[in-house]
Amino acid sequence: MDDLNNLLHGFAVAATLPNLAYMLIGILLGVLIGVLPGLGGANGVAILLPLTFSMDPTTAIIMLSCIYWGALFGGAITSILFNIPGEPWSVATTFDGYPMAQRGQAAQALTAAFTSSFVGALFATALITFLAPLLARFALRFGPAELFAVQLLTFCSFVGMSKEAPAKTMISMLLGFALATVGMDDMTGQLRMTYGFAELLKGFDFLIAVIGLFGIGEILLTMEEGLAFKGKSARISPRIVWQTWVELLRHWKTFLRSMAIGCWMGITPGGATPASFMSYGVARRMSEHPERFGQGELAGVVAPETAAHAAGTSALLPMLTLGIPGSPTAAVLLGGLVIWGLQPGPMLFTEHKDFVWGLIASMYLSNIVGLLVVLTTVPFWAAILRIPFAIIAPVIIVTCAIGAYTVHGAMFDVFMMLVFGVLGYVFKKLKYPLAPLVLALVLGDKAEANFRQSMLMSQGELSIFWSNGLVGGITGLALLMLVWPLGDAARQWARRREARPAVAQ
Template identity: 70%
Template structure:
């Protein structure tokens, strides 16, 4: 009851005309940032942070958080329409979102994406509102072994879900781990695979690889196959939104499961990108249509978007309650709080009630407003597909180049984009999955650091991953998912052998 009273007070704070205006401005800026590859929520918030120094802290944090919500919403737009993730967390959305757009169902894919994002965020805000003390204590239990177990579970969910060609999934994943290892070793400080190039000291940026693999690679495949040189025609109207909403209730379990995964990954913190991949992999694992994933399934769009938005929202909980940022954007916001003279932690909820509960109320209002803004522009975004490919392809290449250059303002990054575009073309022609490569690239450094810290810790050795019930449960579930195809295959063989012996016993002549 105390939380509800504080929340209603927060709505009164957030709904003042000035805070409401900052909310809308933040959403529009976030949508523009999310559409542009190479920027993303953390960069957008960091770039615009100086503009808020003259604002009241409550209005400033509302505007910055709404920039983040808008970028998460909009990251799916280019993923679905052009196969270019506007946000790193939107990579998994390309797997089924882009095929849906190619089938003339762009409006359906965008509507499902935006709605899933709203539901995931709503669950995350509810978690912040009612479970802050309990969740904060739980987050403190995560050390290097727990982080490694979470990352292992993410990878194993992908390998376990691929019952047809797990070897190709593993090869793609190993390639991603190799690229992630380029640069400075985060534990020892030694240089790895830099070949004397000082430009490689910082490694190869994830966004550059993604822009090349998905953006340029898709264009090369399309040009080689001579397809899609005419614009795609899709019937986009308000009816599409309503029809998609009617279909969503049958995916209620996927929505709840992805929301739970996202909240967990946001609090621990695993990040929105890892949450989206895990949400997609587990949805595929438990879906009756798992073999159709990657060909244009609405469930394959809902799962990663719901998990990513839930993670992005839940990441603010440890930042507010403990002063521990759960994501890159939360880290930027934490810096803003320090500049404004606010100290995150348990006392923040006591000493700065207007600020905290005004921010939480703005999460409800901002996500609801963001949903209506992006849904109202679905016809505009989907109409882009009607432009002939011969016209839109050069524009996409220019946008990719700008996005790659914007990451570090380095010409070398554009050449890396071209290199990974060619690699993406080769892998697609050989039918190798790109998702495991991207996932390994995103989490490779973090997973390696967590593993090595676990090995040199006080409970060093593999026993560290079963040192307490929490990490032991996660590790065991991960290994079960990894070996599930082999277990299922052995079970089917045993059943077939038992059935064969029973049939042979029936056919034997009785004495």
């Protein structure tokens, strides 16, 4: 009952005129970011985060989260109309969405995509509403050892569950750890890897890094690929919306499976992109007509969009309750909370109730607003895509530079943004994942502090991480996630060996 009262209070906070106005602005900016290839939810939030420093933290987080929801909606527009994924998680949507558009069913495909996104996000938001307070109360029992075990589980889960090669994931993460150690050691006061640069005494600014890694890096890669927009136009009418909704009722099993997959991949550090592909694959496997997938099957649009939105929304659950981001965008939002003077974790629910419940209530409102916005403005967003990318790219780069400069008002930050941009470009070219690097950069110093505090408490004994059932269970699960790829590699080796033709005796 207390949680219900808190949620109602959250609606009172989120439904104020300023918050509703920033909610709408965030949705519009997010859809634009999702529509334009070369940006993305994490990129947009990172670029626009400096603009929120003067805002009330509740208003700021509502606007930034709405940018993310809008980007999730907007990615489907380019995927269906232009066969160009506006977001990585929209790739699976192109498999059946674009063939539907080619057949003259663009409006139906877009309606299905937007509705599926709304349903997935609504389910994940309800999950956060009921689970977050319970998880936060449970997390109050955590000490330094338990917190480090949870952070270790997060790092190891990226290795065990990433679609990239484990070695690439670990290299990316180790680089993030190295960057996180730059600056002054909080416990000893010693300088580490500053190399005489006074600007590095406080370490690499997380915000500068993500603007460069995501914003500049993606733009450089997109410019190299010589992107051009050619696609279909669409206009959604109330009649088509109603007819599509009636047809979607027949896919309720696909909705349920996709919501479950999306929420699981969001709470664990899987992310929206693997969730969308996994959900598409499961939908195809469970379908009575798998041969229709790839030819314009409606379920092929429903599955990835539902899972992606459910994953993107549920990624905020571990971020709010444990301070562990479940996605790159959640990691950027985590950095924003720290900048605003808020400490993510269980105490957030007791010390800043207005903030937490205002954010949760805004998730319900913003998804309703987002659905209405995208259903009524599709022709406008499709028209924007006909602007030459040679004009859009410089505007994005200048916006990134302005965002980086406003963090500390220093040109050194703009220079570092460009350095991180080149690093992001190289990582994308070599197909190294950026999410583990960002995660390690955000949580590296916190994990180090918790580990060192644990060692002080145990006088250097690692057995503290098995000292009770809670910390031992989390640590054991983390180690299992770390070695999980070895099992997959062993099974693949065994299958290859069995497939070899027998050698004649």
